[in-house]
Amino acid sequence: MSESKLKIEGLDKWYGGRKNRVHALSSIDLELADNEFVSLVGASGCGKSTLLSIVAGLQGFDNGVLLTDGAPIVGPGLDRGVVFQSYTLLPWLTAQQNVEFALQAAGLPTAECRDVARHHIELVKLAKFADAFPSLLSGGMKQRVAIARALSYRPKMLLMDEPFGALDALTRHQMQELLTQIWEEHRLTVLFVTHDVEEAVYLSDRIVAMSINPGRINATFHVGLARPRSQDMIASSEFVALQKKVLAAIRAGSQSELEH
């Protein structure tokens, strides 16, 4: 059997000192297969962002095992592209230059950067705005640049933390469609954090619901909806039934905060 793209076993994360310790993550076990799209959902404070940033290598953890393709994750790497809710673009560079800059920083020869950046700007359907500065781009367009940048160095895994959380409903739907199109055409492993259960069901192969205090995995749901997905599916009885189950798991998980 092939190695999991991501393997997390018995992972714990504490924040704070002796007096104000927070058990942010407790005994997390999670595996992602190659090309799998998995969403993390759960009440605010259940540790979704902490888990994603640990996988990104942006912070450490206390106990457990964290592997990608069987090798330990010890810091950030080009094998993992990260997209945050805030667009994190450099305002003095155009859309195209923002992607080129990331490629140069990743060590790609300058001559190739332009073509690779252009290709990824086209992939996110932003060719007409390649030479626009971020101040002239809408929120959705800025997030397209951030996705192009994260994909440009061809990571094996895409880590997304509420990437569409700041967008209006229509733009959010457009971005979800774009992301499913890119994922269906190019296939890569995605770990996606969201508060929006509809978004999680629409995008994912599997949804992992976390509970709070300490942050734990309390339920996992396989999404059996056919692919390619379309926004029409959102009204289907299968979609709505799954959405309800996931919401119930989130509610049950958020109550553990009151019990402690």
Ligand SMILES: Nc1ncnc2c1ncn2[C@@H]1O[C@H](COP(=O)(O)OP(=O)(O)OP(=O)(O)O)[C@@H](O)[C@H]1O
């Ligand atoms: N840098 C930090 N220092 C101390 N505690 C932290 C830190 N970052 C997060 N925490 C705590 O760890 C727990 C998990 O936080 P985290 O932000 O990962 O949750 P989340 O599920 O992503 O929340 P949200 O949905 O609101 O973004 C919370 O109790 C939070 O207060």
